[in-house]
Amino acid sequence: MTEKGEDRVTKRAEEFLQVFKKGAEFTQDLLKENERLRFQILKMEEGLKNDLEDASPESETEKLRERIAELEREKQQIIDRIKEVEAENLDFANRYIDIETENNNLANLYIASYQLHSTLDFKEVLQIITEIIINLIGAEEFAIMLLDEKTNKLQAVAGEGLDPGEVPTISLGEGIIGEMAKTGENYFIEEMDGYIRDLRHPVVCIPLKIKEHVIGVIVIYKLLVQKSRFAEVDYELFTLLAGHAATAIFSSKLYSESERKLSTIQGFLDLMTK
Amino acid sequence: MSPYKVLIVEDSPTMRQLIVFALKRVRGLTLVEANDGVDGLKKLSGEKFDLIFTDINMPIMDGLKLVSLVRNDPGYKSVPIVIITTEGANEDRERALALGANDYITKPIQTARIVDVAKRLLNM
Numbered sequence: 239m240t241e242k243g244e245d246r247v248t249k250r251a252e253e254f255l256q257v258f259k260k261g262a263e264f265t266q267d268l269l270k271e272n273e274r275l276r277f278q279i280l281k282m283e284e285g286l287k288n289d290l291e292d293a294s295p296e297s298e299t300e301k302l303r304e305r306i307a308e309l310e311r312e313k314q315q316i317i318d319r320i321k322e323v324e325a326e327n328l329d330f331a332n333r334y335i336d337i338e339t340e341n342n343n344l345a346n347l348y349i350a351s352y353q354l355h356s357t358l359d360f361k362e363v364l365q366i367i368t369e370i371i372i373n374l375i376g377a378e379e380f381a382i383m384l385l386d387e388k389t390n391k392l393q394a395v396a397g398e399g400l401d402p403g404e405v406p407t408i409s410l411g412e413g414i415i416g417e418m419a420k421t422g423e424n425y426f427i428e429e430m431d432g433y434i435r436d437l438r439h440p441v442v443c444i445p446l447k448i449k450e451h452v453i454g455v456i457v458i459y460k461l462l463v464q465k466s467r468f469a470e471v472d473y474e475l476f477t478l479l480a481g482h483a484a485t486a487i488f489s490s491k492l493y494s495e496s497e498r499k500l501s502t503i504q505g506f507l508d509l510m511t512k
Numbered sequence: 513m514s515p516y517k518v519l520i521v522e523d524s525p526t527m528r529q530l531i532v533f534a535l536k537r538v539r540g541l542t543l544v545e546a547n548d549g550v551d552g553l554k555k556l557s558g559e560k561f562d563l564i565f566t567d568i569n570m571p572i573m574d575g576l577k578l579v580s581l582v583r584n585d586p587g588y589k590s591v592p593i594v595i596i597t598t599e600g601a602n603e604d605r606e607r608a609l610a611l612g613a614n615d616y617i618t619k620p621i622q623t624a625r626i627v628d629v630a631k632r633l634l635n636m
Binding site for chain 2: 338339341342345346348349350352353356366369370372373374375376378462463464465
């Protein structure tokens with residue numbers, strides 16, 4: 239073998255060694271990787287085993303039962319709260335209706351009172367009382383009777399749906415009207431159905447009082463066709479009328495009298511000074 | 513400036529005051545009062561109204577005559593009219609509605625009912 243040929247063989251041997259070394263390193267790497275993967279598989283198998291142990295059908299069912307019970311409790315709480323809110327709403331609605339009714343009643347009472355004291359003219363006062371009885375109470379036939387303190391007799395001075403002249407003069411203490419004027423108590427007929435008008439026996443008799451002093455009465459014989467019975471506010475209106483109408487009538491009468499007297503005195507003075 | 517103008521035609525000052533008192537609770541209403549039908553017509557000719565409340569029994573000109581005249585006026589053909597009256601019989605109601613009234617309220621009045629009717633007819 240020549241020297242040139244030996245060099246070539248040596249070179250080929252070195253190359254082979256290099257390849258062999260790389261193959262050996264690669265094999266080492268593969269073995270390491272294999273080792274690592276085996277470890278991973280073992281870990282995963284162990285984890286899976288634990289999970290399977292934990293997720294046994296009994297424990298899962300138990301958990302679900304607890305959750306269902308919890309949800310049932312929550313549902314019951316929500317239902318109870320809804321019931322509470324509904325009850326509150328109903329209460330608010332009822333209170334709103336009550337307040338509206340009360341507001342309406344107060345408006346009626348305020349306006350009735352305001353109007354009654356808006357004038358000192360006797361005829362106007364009677365007109366206002368008439369309007370209140372028609373528009374706020376809903377009466378169709380009624381009369382306002384005043385007591386003559388000299389004769390102790392009640393006489394109608396105004397009316398609606400009837401001629402005041404039709405209403406008989408009533409002595410104090412006579413019949414229902416006279417009795418109410420004497421005692422100062424309100425009278426409401428017990429049964430309105432089938433009532434036939436009797437001018438001595440009204441459906442309602444309200445004494446007009448200044449403190450305990452009766453100056454007359456309001457007698458009602460018939461309500462408007464659409465009004466079948468008295469409402470709560472009517473009794474309050476009657477109470478208001480009993481007091482305010484009485485003072486309004488009394489003040490206007492006093493004022494008329496003083497005006498008349500003043501006019502007489504003025505006339506007399508005019509005569510004296512001429 | 514209130515968007516709706518309401519005319520109240522009523523001869524009784526007590527009733528007028530009560531209706532005004534009720535309607536003052538509704539925001540956005542300008543209220544104008546008239547003593548009877550003739551006074552009501554005068555006010556209607558002077559300005560434009562969106563709603564009319566009228567009594568039936570009034571001196572000089574009653575409410576039904578007013579309803580009839582208002583309905584014959586092209587400018588007020590579609591303006592809602594509400595009757596407030598003591599006449600509670602069905603035939604009275606039917607007569608008023610036939611003449612062109614939109615609603616019929618009987619006395620004794622409830623302020624809440626007046627407010628409800630006004631809001632409904634004005635689409636408030």
